[in-house]
Amino acid sequence: ELEPLPLMTLDFLQILNEVCEQCYCDFAPDDVEVKVREHILQDFETFLRCQVPGAKLVLFGSSKNGFGFKQSDLDICMTLEGQDTAEGLDSMAVIESLAKALRKHHSLRNILPITTAKVPIVKFYHTKTGLEGDISLYNTLALHNTQLLASYAAIDARVKILCYVMKVFAKVCDIGDASRGSLSSYAYTLMVLYFLQQRSPPVIPVLQEMYVGEKKPVVLVDGWDVHFFSDLKNLHKYWPGYKKNKESVGQLWFGLLQFYTETFDFKETVVCIRRKEPLTTFKKQWTSKHLAIEDPFDLSHNLGAGLTEKYGMLLCCFFKALLKFIFR
Template sequence: VEVRLRYLVCQQILSSVQCLYPVPPRVVPFGSSVNGFGKRGADLDMVIEPCVPNFQEKNNLFFQAKEASNSPRVQTQRQLELVGDILSRLTPGCVALQRILQARVPIVRFRHDLADVDCDVSMDPLGSKMSELLWSFGKMDPRVRPLIFAVRKWARSRGLTTVHPGKWISNFGLTALVLFYLQCVEPSVIRVAFKGSEASPEAESKNEMNLGELLTGFFEFGGQFDFKTKGMSLVTGKACAKPDHSPLYVENPLDRSLNVTRNVSGDEVDRFVRQCRESAWSVESNHASLPDLLLPAGSSMRFDLTSVSTTLPKFQVKNLFSLGKEPGSPPDRKQKKDTGFRRSSVGKRAFTKR
């Protein structure tokens, strides 16, 4: 239901902004909503992809769009500014809108009150292509996605990641680190052959390590890798020389001149290395089990696997496309009875090396 609702929001945004273009564009989700590495309640990232008319068709009249500036970046900023005006003034459910136009990738951020989700709208074509690429990585081996979820959980419990952008490593950066580690571990878990923006497995993995051993290996990798002089390439699966002085350098596989972790500071890299070493030492010395490391300090292993409610706010689909309510007015939220089952406490279970 949540996935369908996200696509419905994309359709609503398309209905609102298509009047700005001579040919209706595509508004598609990307990021954690579709790449296979997301979780419930994650933000909805959308990209507006303008469509080029087919001038070969006969007996058709086409209207050309006026170029706003000689700079593609300025033109994107102007278009997103207009998109923001339409969403804030005319589109039902869109509230708390922010125009973040000076970022490296300009976006319009808002809260969709009817769908109960935070949204980002951009016009960067690499977003959807990167989502397809990450989806391909996730399909190469059944251990890829669980390991990435475990590393993200560990990083959040150690305060290495937050929901706010800044100088710390992001979930996307962590995902890139794990994918690089899975390529360079011996024997490799995934071996990738790139063809343009598409990735496919070169051969079936001969690595038989379980998730616990792979997670322990990631801690050892993070504690030993030379981040000061070496970068990481997801295309070759090998360390590479840094082209600049960024504290953490992970090559963008779709544009190899870009660093996907450019925002990370040197202090955050040092903290990441320190946490990796401490976690590896805790497991090796039997001071803590791997499940313990995924929980915040002082937490007990007695937790509820289904503590998150499975209910969504109740609303009428017609409210997404009509102005029956003022934009920003709260929807009717009648809480359904929680049907999620409760499970008894889970005992401690340590992963051991083979």
């Protein structure tokens, strides 16, 4: 029902585009900050190995998925050498001993083991950098979804920029904290990727539906299929939509706001990046929630499940307000 004013549109889209690109430039970490994260990880691993023999640490989340901020937390996954899965492992005991070990580290403060969460973690604060972080155990699927998101980020620069803009938007509006009833950054990123897949022509493919050869390979991790097309150098050979979409970031951001306020049916449809064909909340039996976002690998995980009515409303209001503002 809203028609853009013809005179304003071009100028405004240009400005919108610049704001989006600036968002990325302002908040993305530089090479030094990326190296610092790797260095901290290395330091932790060396330190931990003296106390927890065979401990192996890997960075995941936004430190690795291409959507990290200068101040993003350090998401670290710990595994033990010679043990492939968490099976038979006393996670609580390992978490407790990990916390005990970390308390001896001279640049760590506020060590807090959380054993009641879905994934038990130890939280910490790194005094030298002011970064917060947590170490989880055998968070294997998270390592895979980090790789998946990193692949999408690598396909097109616009993907990265839009995901930053979305995260900044969520932070500025204070609607980006899952522990307080809104959505996690990860959930917002999935919403952006979904929009980019559904856009016509699409900006990104559905990597989990692509494969080379006769049959789609199945790679099982924790009982879930984690296969996705990762040979990005040859994407142009296997994805007919390669470089078909030529919209600017500004146009796409505007399109995203329009999509989630006017087109997307929150009641009926699941935000689902693993397949192109729409997935219904009915099929998933997720009809009672305000927003359903399916994890790309753990298909039983609805990232919108914790969204409270208040934050669901706020999210819609902010989208609408921003859209109105653009049309003004």
